[in-house]
Amino acid sequence: MGGCVGRYWEGWDDTQSRGSSRNGGRGGRNEPLKKDRPKWKSDYPMTEGQLRSKRDEFWDTAPAFEGRKEIWDALKAAAVALECNDHELAQAIVDGASITLPHGTLTECYDELGNRYQLPVYCLAPPVNLISERSDEDPSDSPEPPVAPKKEFQLKVRLSTGKDLRLSASMADTIGQLKKQLQAQEDIDIAHQRWFFSGKLLTDKTRLQDTKIQKDFVIQVIVNPQALRAPKPSSTTTTTSE
Incomplete structure (x- = not known):
């Protein structure tokens, strides 16, 4: 299971890409987490709500595949911290969970038992063609009601x-x-x-x-x-x- 990294960058709709695979040969290579977030373009313009739903679906189903739930939880927390530009916190989470990053990214990583975990790109960064949604609660976006005549x-x-x-x-x-x-x-x-x-x-x-x-x-x-x-x-x- 796990699929290759090349398929991951194409969107990773295959359910096998959600899981982790047993890989006893990590080679001992472990790079520090890179600050740069991946840039990618969705096949269709995606709204913020659609991106959130897609992420929620992945994080809800990922622990059902191979791998350890506590590692999935740590990866989710690290991905959120990295997107919030808190690189130090993301690195601390990865180190605390004994996660190895052969390439310095969360796209492919391993736990201390040798299980391989792969995260889809949409969990690490929004697409370049993301559509911003206006907040209904933002008064600046809502037109002012017409003023009644002064009678x-x-x-x-x-x-x-x-x-x-x-x-x-x-x-x-x-x-x-x-x-x-x-x-x-x-x-x-x-x-x-x-x-x-x-x-x-x-x-x-x-x-x-x-x-x-x-x-x-x-x-x-x-x-x-x-x-x-x-x-x-x-x-x-x-x-x-x-």
Whole structure:
């Protein structure tokens, strides 16, 4: 079992290439792990998800063939470390598992019992024609929602002090803008305001159109008690009796 290295570089779809083979003649040759990662091109443009699936399939099935599971685990950890550019860690893993590298790469290696292990190229480096996938969670990749036309209405706001009031707002306004308006009207510092709607905390960048608020709905504002300033004392005139 094991196949030749030449077949490995062509993709190694044969299941025999996944295993290891008994080879008592390593010749005692052991090269340090090279830093250079192999460069290869997939037969078809491959996405990051497809590459991960292909790797997972190999690592899940490799221990089922000949060889020792602890060595397969060490090779996987070394391959991950090498791809993360942590060459020292990869070398330490290889040395700690007593793995011999005749060519200084993980493409062909041996354990101390003489078993040969071969890793497919896709487990060691991504292809040059890898297709990057956009993350759905990356806000920079997602287009901003269209801004609603600026049509003002009276927004009902209920403070945690029990006071109700109305603010002039439009659906395009952000919560941060409305906080400033509340500060100007009630002298409540922005840092001491927490706005909630339907039990959800509203961030400063949230627009009213994103909250799906409708006419006559009320937004709750929790006010930090420290923000409630004491009323300023009125100035009094002291008269001096003659």
